[in-house]
Amino acid sequence: MLSYQHIYHAGNLADVHKHSLLAWMLDYLTRKDKPVSYIETHGGRALYDLTADEARKTGEAAQGIARVQYWFPSDHPYMRCLQQTHEIHGENSYPGSPMVAAQTLRDDDVLTVAELHPAEHNALELALPTAKIHRADGFAMAHSILPPTPRRGLMLIDPSFEVKEDYATIPGHIKKYARAWNVGTIVLWYPILTSGAHSNMLKALEKDHLDALRHEVRFPPARPGHGMVGSGLFVINPPFGLAEQAANLKTRFDQLK
Secondary structure, eight states, X not given: XXXXXXXXXXXXXXXXXXXXXXXHHHHHHTXXXXXXXXXXXXXXXXXXXXXXXXHHHHOHHHHTHHHHGGGSOTTSHHHHHHHHHHHHHOTTEEEOHHHHHHHHSOXXXXXXXEOOSHHXXXXXXXXXXXXXXXXXXXXXXXXXXXXXXXXXXXXXXXXXXXXXXXXXXXXXXXXXXXXXXXXXXXXXXXXXXXXXXXXXXXXXXXXXXXXXXXXXXXXXXXXXXXXXXXXXXXXXXXXXXXHHHHHHHHHHHTTOO
8 A cells, every 4th residue: 555656657648637737727726816725635755856767667757748848838837837846956857746736836825735655755745844744544634624724725636546445435535525625626636547447436426526527638558568548637616717728738648649
């Protein structure tokens, strides 16, 4: 349960999908002069070195952000986060979703992140010293703090899915989250797998949340035999304009070979 480390996959095409739309949503939420809460259930270390042996071993960043960075203009919220990360930490650094949030949020916004892996948790604390960091099960942490203060905001649920039972239990968690925080934007990231392990989870989620936005992109496997061939986001209470942003991004992914 505690073996997953995102450094092997940081900056891959799923990250591009997830982080570019996350940055856009947070930018949208922070345009209004009211504070927001950002909650993340599985934070990782927040900052990644793409020249690390682990990242080079899989080559996923080389096929991901290094290949498609030109998709985003310099004023895109995602590109602003990338540029800020590079300026502070070097050109080979990459921001995970907690860092994307930290760079987008304002001083009066509240950033709360959970991470259970001990080494990842320690790195997360170093990367985000002003955030509320919990070494805890992310699903339980979210149940314990909802609804948050401030009430406006967004929660990202981004598990590794190494625990296969997550596919079965996530719909129940999200149903309770949405009931407790009916004004919050709740975002689930999930992998699209050749095994179809995500299919029943999505059926349950769509049954419970009829007005949610489901957005998926496909891409070639990172290496022969790799089971992930796409990335999905399931968004409850999507911000206005997200569907259009997501559709535009999908046209880019559809051109990949």
